[in-house]
Amino acid sequence: MAGTTSDAATRRDFIxxxxxxxGAVAAGAVAWPLIQQMNPSAAALALATTETDIGAIQxxxxxxxxxxxxxxxxxxxxxxxxxxxxxxxxxxxxxxxxRNAGKDAALPASDxxxxxxAEWLVVSGVCTHLGCTPTxxxxxxxxxxxxxxxxxxxxxxxxTSGRIRKGPAPENxxxxxxxxxxxxxxxxx
Numbered sequence: 719m720a721g722t723t724s725d726a727a728t729r730r731d732f733i734x735x736x737x738x739x740x741g742a743v744a745a746g747a748v749a750w751p752l753i754q755q756m757n758p759s760a761a762a763l764a765l766a767t768t769e770t771d772i773g774a775i776q777x778x779x780x781x782x783x784x785x786x787x788x789x790x791x792x793x794x795x796x797x798x799x800x801x802x803x804x805x806x807x808x809x810x811x812x813x814x815x816x817r818n819a820g821k822d823a824a825l826p827a828s829d830x831x832x833x834x835x836a837e838w839l840v841v842s843g844v845c846t847h848l849g850c851t852p853t854x855x856x857x858x859x860x861x862x863x864x865x866x867x868x869x870x871x872x873x874x875x876x877x878t879s880g881r882i883r884k885g886p887a888p889e890n891x892x893x894x895x896x897x898x899x900x901x902x903x904x905x906x907x
Contacts, residue, residue: 766786766907767905767906767907768783768784768785768790768905768906768907769899769903769904769905769906770783770792770903770904770906771902771903772792772794772838772902772903772904773901773902773903775792775793775794776794777794777795777796777797777837778794778795778796778799779793779794780792780793780794780854782843783906785894785906785907786907788842788843788844789842789843789844789851790840790841790842790843790894790906791839791840791841791842791843791854791867791880791891792838792839792840792904793838793839793840793841793854793878794837794838795836795837795838795839795878799865799878800829800836800837800878802865802877802878803829803877803878803879804828804829804830804836806829806877806879806881808826808827808828811827811881811882811883811890812882812883812884812887812888813827813881813882813888813889813890814826814827815827815889815890816828816831816832816890816893817832817889817890817891817892817893818831818832818892818893819892819893819894819895820834820893820894820895820896820897827879827881827890829879832879832880832881832890832893833879833893834896834897834898835898838904839878839879839880840893840894840896840904840906841880841891841892841893841894842891842892842893842894843891844891844892845869845871845872845874845887845891846874846882846887846888846889846890846891846892847869847871847872847874847885847886847887847888848871848872850869850870850871850872851869852867852868852869852870852874852876852891853867853868853869853870854866854867862875862876862884863875863883863884864876864877864878864883864884865877865878866878866879866880866881866883867880867891869885869887872885872886872887873885873886874886874887876890876891880893894906894907895907
C-alpha cells in the first residue's frame with residue numbers, strides 16, 4: 719500500500735505541473751497578439767526620422783520642420799549669437815541641464831553641450847511650460863530680451879541656445895537626437 723500512495727502522489731504532482739504548464743502556454747498564446755498589436759505600425763516607424771536640407775538657410779535665419787508631429791526649430795546662428803550663447807554663466811540659468819537627447823542627461827547647459835556644430839542649433843519648438851510654440855527673434859523683429867524665442871502665452875524667454883532665461887517654463891527647449899549627413903543635410907531621430 720505504501721507504494722500505491724507514493725505512486726498516486728507522484729502522478730498527481732505530475733498532472734498539477736503539466737496542467738499549470740499548459741495553462742501558462744495558453745495564456746502566452748492569448749497574450750502574444752495583444753502585446754504584438756501595441757508595437758508601432760510601419761507608418762509610425764517611417765516617421766521616426768526626418769531628413770532636411772539646411773543649405774539654403776542663411777546666418778540669422780531659422781526654419782521650422784515637423785518631426786513626429788511636433789515643430790522643430792533649425793537655426794543657423796550668426797557669430798554674434800554664438801558668442802552671446804557661449805558667454806552665458808550656466809550656474810545662473812533657471813535650468814542648468816543641457817536637455818540634449820543625443821548626449822548624457824546630466825551634462826550642464828553650456829552651448830557646446832546643446833549643439834553638434836556651433837553654427838547650427840536644433841531644438842524642439844514646444845515651450846516646456848504648457849506646450850505652446852514660441853516665436854523666433856530676428857534682427858528685424860526682436861522677441862524677448864535674449865535674442866532667442868519668446869512664448870507669448872506666459873512670457874517664457876529663451877536665449878540663442880534655446881535655454882530658458884525668464885518666465886515660468888521649467889526646462890530648456892529640448893534638443894532631439896540629430897546628426898549631420900553632410901554639410902547641408904541633417905537627420906533628426
